[in-house]
Amino acid sequence: MSDRRNIPKPTARRLSLYLRELSTRLEQREVTVSSKALGKSLGLTDAQVRKDLALLGQFGHPGRGYAVADLVSSLRRIMGRDRDWRVCVVGAGNIGRALVAYDRFRREGFNIVAVFDAEATMVGREVGGLRVRPMADLAKVVAAEEITLGIVAVPRDAAQQVADALVAAGVEGILNFAPRRIEVREGIGIVSVDFTVALEQLAFQVAGGSIEDSDGGDEDENGDGDAPTSNV
Amino acid sequence: MSDRRNIPKPTARRLSLYLRELSTRLEQREVTVSSKALGKSLGLTDAQVRKDLALLGQFGHPGRGYAVADLVSSLRRIMGRDRDWRVCVVGAGNIGRALVAYDRFRREGFNIVAVFDAEATMVGREVGGLRVRPMADLAKVVAAEEITLGIVAVPRDAAQQVADALVAAGVEGILNFAPRRIEVREGIGIVSVDFTVALEQLAFQVAGGSIEDSDGGDEDENGDGDAPTSNV
DNA sequence: CTCTGTGAAAACATTCACAGCG
DNA sequence: CGCTGTGAATGTTTTCACAGAG
Numbered sequence: 001m002s003d004r005r006n007i008p009k010p011t012a013r014r015l016s017l018y019l020r021e022l023s024t025r026l027e028q029r030e031v032t033v034s035s036k037a038l039g040k041s042l043g044l045t046d047a048q049v050r051k052d053l054a055l056l057g058q059f060g061h062p063g064r065g066y067a068v069a070d071l072v073s074s075l076r077r078i079m080g081r082d083r084d085w086r087v088c089v090v091g092a093g094n095i096g097r098a099l100v101a102y103d104r105f106r107r108e109g110f111n112i113v114a115v116f117d118a119e120a121t122m123v124g125r126e127v128g129g130l131r132v133r134p135m136a137d138l139a140k141v142v143a144a145e146e147i148t149l150g151i152v153a154v155p156r157d158a159a160q161q162v163a164d165a166l167v168a169a170g171v172e173g174i175l176n177f178a179p180r181r182i183e184v185r186e187g188i189g190i191v192s193v194d195f196t197v198a199l200e201q202l203a204f205q206v207a208g209g210s211i212e213d214s215d216g217g218d219e220d221e222n223g224d225g226d227a228p229t230s231n232v
Numbered sequence: 233m234s235d236r237r238n239i240p241k242p243t244a245r246r247l248s249l250y251l252r253e254l255s256t257r258l259e260q261r262e263v264t265v266s267s268k269a270l271g272k273s274l275g276l277t278d279a280q281v282r283k284d285l286a287l288l289g290q291f292g293h294p295g296r297g298y299a300v301a302d303l304v305s306s307l308r309r310i311m312g313r314d315r316d317w318r319v320c321v322v323g324a325g326n327i328g329r330a331l332v333a334y335d336r337f338r339r340e341g342f343n344i345v346a347v348f349d350a351e352a353t354m355v356g357r358e359v360g361g362l363r364v365r366p367m368a369d370l371a372k373v374v375a376a377e378e379i380t381l382g383i384v385a386v387p388r389d390a391a392q393q394v395a396d397a398l399v400a401a402g403v404e405g406i407l408n409f410a411p412r413r414i415e416v417r418e419g420i421g422i423v424s425v426d427f428t429v430a431l432e433q434l435a436f437q438v439a440g441g442s443i444e445d446s447d448g449g450d451e452d453e454n455g456d457g458d459a460p461t462s463n464v
Numbered sequence: 465c466t467c468t469g470t471g472a473a474a475a476c477a478t479t480c481a482c483a484g485c486g
Numbered sequence: 487c488g489c490t491g492t493g494a495a496t497g498t499t500t501t502c503a504c505a506g507a508g
Contacts, residue, residue: 013433019432042413045479047481050490051477051479051491062489062490063485063487080440174434175431179336180256181249193427195331202406242499283469291468293508294467296466
């Protein structure tokens with residue numbers, strides 16, 4: 001039951017993985033799971049799993065393990081997944097189009113309801129069932145469609161400007177795919193994904209580097225880096 | 233000069249960000265940069281930047297800062313970016329096609345030289361200048377084209393199998409976009425990126441969570457999670 | 465005076481190990 | 487027994503703060 005404000009950053013990243021794994025197990029009708037089994041699927045120790053899950057409240061049943069269904073609904077609530085999100089994508093280039101067409105988002109409750117592009121030649125085209133709209137419509141559409149999350153899939157040099165426009169339009173969080181740091185004001189969520197950084201982390205490993213953990217999302221402030229991600 | 237084996241995981245993630253930022257500054261003809269200025273661009277403290285860069289050897293010039301060009305070439309070497317990489321993409325769906333068409337990879341020295349797909353209807357089609365090949369050709373092409381990195385952009389349930397095939401074919405590292413953990417044997421690099429996890433970390437922030445840092449890549453073993461990434 | 469490099473301290477995160485529930 | 491929840495121990499990362507170089 002504990003609120004989410006006290007959750008350590010590394011744990012928050014792992015919670016997504018627990019949810020992903022547990023959802024799969026729920027679909028397979030598994031009723032309970034032990035910290036050891038869960039940890040094994042995710043490459044974590046059983047102690048780590050217990051410590052993490054203990055933050056959500058008392059769930060485990062000694063001798064039995066955790067009730068999968070209960071854990072899933074608890075995790076969904078904590079992660080803000082107990083409701084649907086309305087999302088827009090800015091940038092109808094390769095990445096933007098792939099994201100709009102990415103079925104999994106919709107299935108997971110992230111509904112992409114609008115796509116924008118600055119190019120006049122792109123505006124009006126159909127992408128994944130949506131008509132591409134001009135940037136001029138951004139504020140109007142974000143308000144009308146009650147969009148709360150924006151995805152930035154534009155070139156690096158336009159990214160900050162687009163992010164500013166999204167925040168001005170009223171979105172509460174931004175998922176950034178442009179290869180640069182985006183600054184947002186206090187209270188706005190920000191997570192970045194940089195494909196080149198991800199490939200570079202891989203090159204680093206292959207070329208002799210170590211690296212062990214994964215990556216995660218970031219809050220505005222501390223403004224850390226872009227984590228491509230890790231294993232799992 | 234120090235070798236890369238002793239670099240802490242969080243630092244390795246940040247090195248990519250330093251390189252990204254410094255490359256931009258180099259293009260803009262900046263000659264030196266202070267740890268404070270670099271940190272500001274990246275949302276890090278100056279002390280953090282100095283500690284990180286000190287791992288690469290002695291670069292700073294007291295009173296002056298760091299020589300941008302020297303740092304860039306040193307970082308490139310450490311990250312394994314001082315050579316070109318030959319890469320293949322498995323899965324010619326939305327994500328696979330977007331990655332093949334993603335120009336930045338080529339500009340950064342990651343050359344996608346082959347695309348594979350299991351669907352007969354997809355094989356033979358042209359994607360970003362490449363002809364889609366059948367999975368049966370995987371081993372042959374990986375060897376002939378001297379491919380060292382593989383990108384997995386297939387549905388979840390095929391991902392592990394595809395990863396196994398890539399490793400068997402001889403790749404040394406895998407960038408995984410499927411929403412599940414991939415296991416690879418010791419010595420093979422693995423980094424995962426999960427869009428849904430990234431959006432979920434954002435939802436978590438917006439719904440009230442904290443999270444401060446970014447993500448990163450992961451090594452096989454410790455098998456941690458998938459970090460979507462953070463800011464910057 | 466500016467700015468690095470770095471020990472020492474503080475903060476944070478993970479692992480251990482065990483008491484106790486069912 | 488099997489398995490959780492959790493203090494205590496350990497390990498890791500970040501921050502501090504300052505000596506010394508240019």
